[in-house]
Amino acid sequence: MLLEISHLTKSFGSFTAVDDLSFSVKEGEVYGFLGQNGAGKSTTIRMILSLIRPTKGSINIFGMSIEKEREKILQQVGAVVEKPDLYRYMTGYENLNVFARLSNKSISKAEVMKCLELVGLDKRAKDPVRVYSQGMKQRLGIAVALVHNPSLIILDEPTNGLDPQGIADIRNLILMLSKEQGKTLLVSSHLLSEMEQVADSMVIINKGKKLVEGRVNKLLNPDKVQLEIITDKNAMVKSLLGNSRWSEGLRNAPDQKVLVDTTADAVPLLAKYLVEHNIGISSLRSMNSLEAYFLSLTSGNEVE
Amino acid sequence: MRLSSIVYIELYKIFRKPRTYIAFGAIAAIVGLIQLGFYADGESYMKFGMQSLSDSFDVNGNIMNGYLMAFIILQTLLVHVPLLIALVAGDMISGEANQGTLRLLLTKPVSRAYLITGKFIASSIYTIVLLLWMAVWALGISIMIFGADDMLILKSDMVTQVLSSDVTWRYVAAFGFAALAMLTVSALSFFLSLFAENSIGPIMATMSIIIVFTILNTLDLPIFNMVKPYLFTSHMLGWKGFFDVTVNESNEQIIGSIENLPAVLLSAGVLFLHIIGFLFASILVFKRKDILS
Numbered sequence: 310m311l312l313e314i315s316h317l318t319k320s321f322g323s324f325t326a327v328d329d330l331s332f333s334v335k336e337g338e339v340y341g342f343l344g345q346n347g348a349g350k351s352t353t354i355r356m357i358l359s360l361i362r363p364t365k366g367s368i369n370i371f372g373m374s375i376e377k378e379r380e381k382i383l384q385q386v387g388a389v390v391e392k393p394d395l396y397r398y399m400t401g402y403e404n405l406n407v408f409a410r411l412s413n414k415s416i417s418k419a420e421v422m423k424c425l426e427l428v429g430l431d432k433r434a435k436d437p438v439r440v441y442s443q444g445m446k447q448r449l450g451i452a453v454a455l456v457h458n459p460s461l462i463i464l465d466e467p468t469n470g471l472d473p474q475g476i477a478d479i480r481n482l483i484l485m486l487s488k489e490q491g492k493t494l495l496v497s498s499h500l501l502s503e504m505e506q507v508a509d510s511m512v513i514i515n516k517g518k519k520l521v522e523g524r525v526n527k528l529l530n531p532d533k534v535q536l537e538i539i540t541d542k543n544a545m546v547k548s549l550l551g552n553s554r555w556s557e558g559l560r561n562a563p564d565q566k567v568l569v570d571t572t573a574d575a576v577p578l579l580a581k582y583l584v585e586h587n588i589g590i591s592s593l594r595s596m597n598s599l600e601a602y603f604l605s606l607t608s609g610n611e612v613e
Numbered sequence: 614m615r616l617s618s619i620v621y622i623e624l625y626k627i628f629r630k631p632r633t634y635i636a637f638g639a640i641a642a643i644v645g646l647i648q649l650g651f652y653a654d655g656e657s658y659m660k661f662g663m664q665s666l667s668d669s670f671d672v673n674g675n676i677m678n679g680y681l682m683a684f685i686i687l688q689t690l691l692v693h694v695p696l697l698i699a700l701v702a703g704d705m706i707s708g709e710a711n712q713g714t715l716r717l718l719l720t721k722p723v724s725r726a727y728l729i730t731g732k733f734i735a736s737s738i739y740t741i742v743l744l745l746w747m748a749v750w751a752l753g754i755s756i757m758i759f760g761a762d763d764m765l766i767l768k769s770d771m772v773t774q775v776l777s778s779d780v781t782w783r784y785v786a787a788f789g790f791a792a793l794a795m796l797t798v799s800a801l802s803f804f805l806s807l808f809a810e811n812s813i814g815p816i817m818a819t820m821s822i823i824i825v826f827t828i829l830n831t832l833d834l835p836i837f838n839m840v841k842p843y844l845f846t847s848h849m850l851g852w853k854g855f856f857d858v859t860v861n862e863s864n865e866q867i868i869g870s871i872e873n874l875p876a877v878l879l880s881a882g883v884l885f886l887h888i889i890g891f892l893f894a895s896i897l898v899f900k901r902k903d904i905l906s
Binding site: 355358359360361362379380381382383384386387388389390391392393394395396397398399403407408410411412413450453454 | 618619621622625626629630631712713714716717718719720721722723724901903904905
């Protein structure tokens with residue numbers, strides 16, 4: 310394992326931001342670190358990078374403890390924590406050069422420029438950062454993380470505040486770093502649809518606690534779907550399904566809709582069952598994406 | 614990572630920031646104005662100051678010279694320069710926290726102790742450069758404008774004459790001492806900047822401490838007299854000691870003499886201890902600090 314987190318806990322007074330969290334990241338994979346805003350993702354990442362001290366637990370990277378071998382580990386780690394704030398009075402090139410010098414490696418001007426080219430900022434290298442758009446700052450932040458050619462890259466909400474094109478650019482960059490350069494990436498996000506497209510494995514946390522961890526293809530079992538049904542008689546539908554083969558999959562939901570977990574091949578049967586009982590179906594939506602899975606977990610209804 | 618590399622990077626950041634040059638501009642403007650004022654009305658000012666002496670002494674030569682100007686300017690500016698120093702030193706950590714760059718800096722393989730020491734050295738170099746700038750204006754340009762001659766220093770109960778041949782080294786020492794005093798302010802401001810997330814707090818706190826301590830120094834009350842020797846502000850004007858000369862039996866100045874060298878050295882020692890104390894406290898606090906900005 311390249312990164313191993315074991316029973317990590319961080320408390321601020323009586324508030325526990327991260328609660329007994331454990332997960333591990335394998336070499337070469339893109340690891341999604343998912344959770345709603347305030348779930349404890351950034352606090353965990355800050356502990357991984359030794360920006361804050363854990364209350365309990367341990368973090369091992371490359372087989373070494375971050376507490377004991379901080380500088381040695383960080384030589385091989387590149388990170389952007391939350392929004393990438395940079396020196397506004399410096400140009401993009403100057404910013405990158407400053408952070409390159411701090412990486413304890415000999416990095417040439419050509420390598421700095423190559424890194425800017427990688428994130429598509431080579432033509433704006435001489436512009437001061439204060440005139441950069443949010444997307445450009447984000448890309449420069451990623452360049453800061455990449456400039457010393459690290460093995461492990463940690464990106465905290467890298468698509469925050471970006472337009473669709475910017476999000477696509479970051480997604481392509483993550484895939485390129487993983488597939489072409491063999492980097493290991495830990496990417497946190499609350500944009501689950503984005504993570505679904507890039508992550509090999511993931512952990513989902515809520516209120517500082519781990520809800521689920523595993524390979525994305527297993528967690529996103531295409532055979533399992535969640536149906537969102539809107540009818541003219543929702544209460545009756547809930548009652549009908551509660552006394553049918555779908556009773557176990559029935560979820561708590563507001564009055565306006567019915568939520569039920571089932572298998573993909575059972576969807577037509579369920580629709581037929583409702584029609585046969587004179588239910589007028591206004592909408593029947595099947596969700597099998599990570600988004601639905603995540604929502605089901607964080608709404609308090611854990612699934613197996 | 615070598616400490617010199619961190620110092621270089623930090624100096625680069627300091628001198629790329631526009632606010633750094635406010636202090637240089639302010640010193641040039643204030644000194645220039647004082648020089649202009651004395652150039653225009655200095656003679657009448659000196660006549661007024663020498664009124665009580667003219668009955669007893671026959672004073673010849675260029676009294677209103679560059680050396681005296683430098684003394685007046687140094688006395689005036691050492692009250693204001695702490696603010697200009699706090700402007701940069703108080704921003705060293707809090708400014709980075711405010712911008713959000715502190716967390717990015719600490720994701721790099723730099724030891725926290727090295728980073729804080731590098732920043733401290735860089736802010737100290739800025740302070741020394743600022744003092745050198747002040748020396749160029751206060752002494753160099755004053756000599757160019759007003760010329761050089763023996764220096765007369767008027768005090769409430771006496772007049773001190775320092776021969777022009779014996780003044781230069783005294784100014785070198787005085788500016789060196791002033792640098793030590795300003796480094797103490799810089800170290801205090803730097804230490805305070807660890808606890809804030811914008812630079813206004815440390816700047817205001819530094820100035821407040823200096824003002825409170827200075828008020829304590831001026832109050833001649835037994836309860837405060839006990840603590841005065843330990844306040845760094847009590848020692849900041851120790852540079853004046855370099856201009857207190859001793860005289861021989863014929864009442865002639867002894868070249869190279871300092872009237873109370875132990876007092877000057879004691880003041881320098883107290884200031885130095887404060888600087889070391891603030892640096893070590895800064896390292897200790899920063900090493901344990903959670904970076905939440």
